[in-house]
Amino acid sequence: MAGTTGCRWQPGSWEPPRFEVGEIARDHGERLAREHALSTAQQKVLRALARCRTAALGGQLDECDSCGHQRPAYNSCRNRHCPKCQAKARHDWLERRRARILPTHHFHVVFTLPAELRAVVMRNRSPLFDLLFEAATATLLELGRDPERLGGQLGLTAVLHSWARDMSWHPHLHCVVTGGGLDSEGCWQSTPRNFLFPAKALSALFRGKFLAGVRDLSDRGQLDVGRSGSSATDDPQAFDQLLDRLARKAWVVYSKAPFGGAEAVYAYLGRYTHRVAISNARLVKVSDRAVIFRTRGGKTAELPPVSFLRRLLLHVLPDRFVRIRHFGLLAPGNVNGRLELAREQLTSDSDDSATATEQHPRSVSDGQDAAETFEALTGIDLQLCPRCKVGRMKARPLPTVELADAPFYQFAPDAPPGGT
Numbered sequence: 001m002a003g004t005t006g007c008r009w010q011p012g013s014w015e016p017p018r019f020e021v022g023e024i025a026r027d028h029g030e031r032l033a034r035e036h037a038l039s040t041a042q043q044k045v046l047r048a049l050a051r052c053r054t055a056a057l058g059g060q061l062d063e064c065d066s067c068g069h070q071r072p073a074y075n076s077c078r079n080r081h082c083p084k085c086q087a088k089a090r091h092d093w094l095e096r097r098r099a100r101i102l103p104t105h106h107f108h109v110v111f112t113l114p115a116e117l118r119a120v121v122m123r124n125r126s127p128l129f130d131l132l133f134e135a136a137t138a139t140l141l142e143l144g145r146d147p148e149r150l151g152g153q154l155g156l157t158a159v160l161h162s163w164a165r166d167m168s169w170h171p172h173l174h175c176v177v178t179g180g181g182l183d184s185e186g187c188w189q190s191t192p193r194n195f196l197f198p199a200k201a202l203s204a205l206f207r208g209k210f211l212a213g214v215r216d217l218s219d220r221g222q223l224d225v226g227r228s229g230s231s232a233t234d235d236p237q238a239f240d241q242l243l244d245r246l247a248r249k250a251w252v253v254y255s256k257a258p259f260g261g262a263e264a265v266y267a268y269l270g271r272y273t274h275r276v277a278i279s280n281a282r283l284v285k286v287s288d289r290a291v292i293f294r295t296r297g298g299k300t301a302e303l304p305p306v307s308f309l310r311r312l313l314l315h316v317l318p319d320r321f322v323r324i325r326h327f328g329l330l331a332p333g334n335v336n337g338r339l340e341l342a343r344e345q346l347t348s349d350s351d352d353s354a355t356a357t358e359q360h361p362r363s364v365s366d367g368q369d370a371a372e373t374f375e376a377l378t379g380i381d382l383q384l385c386p387r388c389k390v391g392r393m394k395a396r397p398l399p400t401v402e403l404a405d406a407p408f409y410q411f412a413p414d415a416p417p418g419g420t
Contacts, residue, residue: 001260011373019283021083021312024048024291028305035306042313048079050133059398066391072398081316083279090274093324100330100339101262107196107258108268110207111136112172114246117214120316121171123224126318127217129171133158135209136173137327142205143197144181144328152181152189153338155329156267162279165295167311174272176265179258182329182338194258202253211243273324277315352381 029046032038038046049107059074078083113121113132121128137156144154155178164170179191217223218239225239259265278293284300285292291308295301303311317323326332330337386390 004037008206017280017283019286020280021278021283022049022052022054024286024305024309028309029290032309033305036310038313039316042316044079045079045081045313045316047307048077049082052077052079052082052084055398060395061398062393062395064385064388064391065394066385067388069385069387069391070387071393073395074398080274081276083276086274086276090270092189093273094266094270097157098266099246100335101265102178102189102329102339103262104341105193105261106259106265107177107179108193108259109140109175109177109196109202110172110252110254111139111175111202112170112252113210114249114251116242116246118169118171120214120225122314124217126321127222129160129212129318129321131210131213131217132160132171132173133325135206135213136175137325139202140175140177140197141328142200149197150181150189150191152183153328154178154181154340155339156327157330158325158327160323161272161275162315166301167308174386176259176268178329178342182342185404186338186341188342191257196255196258198253200250202255203251206253207249207251209245211247215243238354266269277312299302321333 025046029050032046033043053059053074053076055072055074056074057077059072062071062073063069076082076312078085078089080086080089111132117128121132137158140154140156144152157176159174159176160171161174162169162171177196179193179196180188183189192239214223218225218236225236259268283291283293284292286305289304290302291305292302293308328334329342383392385393
């Protein structure tokens with residue numbers, strides 16, 4: 001599994017990122033709030049980013065029992081949009097998923113919404129995000145049940161992303177799909193290792209299901225149309241015309257290279273499930289004039305700090321919205337029944353014995369505390385004194401700093417007590 005989000009590391013070494021999103025939030029959040037209207041959820045995220053790992057949240061003072069070296073360790077905000085707080089959440093989630101990964105090959109399928117619908121989705125996040133999950137997973141499950149294709153119930157894990165690499169608005173759904181399923185008789189039916197379903201069939205069925213859902217929401221008055229494509233109007237007729245055009249357009253659905261066994265799926269989920277719009281490690285340069293960050297293929301993007309924060313906050317999810325969901329064999333109702341039946345058949349197949357040994361990868365956190373888990377993941381002993389390399393760091397609590405008279409977005413981390 002990857003190391004701590006936002007840090008570059010190799011086993012036994014750790015290099016913190018030069019720049020952090022929290023720093024940008026503290027320096028430019030006030031201007032952002034003055035110049036642009038922020039929702040309550042966006043204000044909450046901005047506040048969390050600015051306060052994360054600062055004295056505002058309290059923490060502990062680590063002191064070496066040999067040389068006396070001191071190091072403050074402040075608490076994290078634990079906000080799911082924070083690039084510094086995802087490693088622990090990701091690790092805990094993955095540990096719970098280990099036992100449910102089937103010992104078979106898997107596919108990675110991505111469903112992307114057309115650009116013409118992005119403005120509508122932005123205005124209707126909860127209902128259209130839900131519809132994206134529903135239409136994409138129903139497409140896969142329906143094609144899986146088709147006796148002319150597979151004739152079985154697939155297992156799916158779907159993860160919502162709303163960003164492109166430059167943090168622009170780009171809603172799409174990543175699906176990890178089992179390379180086979182259980183038929184009505186409870187027998188495992190396997191797909192070829194290099195093919196799931198035709199891309200055209202996936203695209204056409206997904207398009208039909210999503211547009212039907214959009215029309216239904218619109219007919220019931222549950223959709224804020226706003227700018228429907230290029231038409232700055234909420235005219236229902238103009239919106240219907242947009243949907244008609246989209247019904248004649250090919251939608252982008254594609255399968256990436258298939259995974260191998262359970263460990264490959266586990267590694268993939270570790271990269272994608274708790275990813276946020278940008279990590280600290282992608283920040284190249286931060287100044288009062290510009291934020292430069294890596295995008296794709298060695299390229300970079302440059303934005304003014306306020307524009308950077310505004311684009312980041314585009315991807316704040318609705319409160320309590322679930323962005324990782326499981327369907328088919330992996331749905332909660334099948335975990336103790338059909339999923340285990342599928343596992344029994346796969347593990348008893350002598351031809352797949354090598355893959356079957358991966359079905360329950362060893363948990364690195366079994367019986368370990370947080371520091372031991374971190375060392376198992378990264379090779380870094382957090383309790384070893386970084387100065388003398390001999391003593392052990394002992395912790396005592398630090399008080400929380402009161403910020404009643406200071407804006408939440410203007411708070412810098414304290415200097416380490418006593419200096420370091």
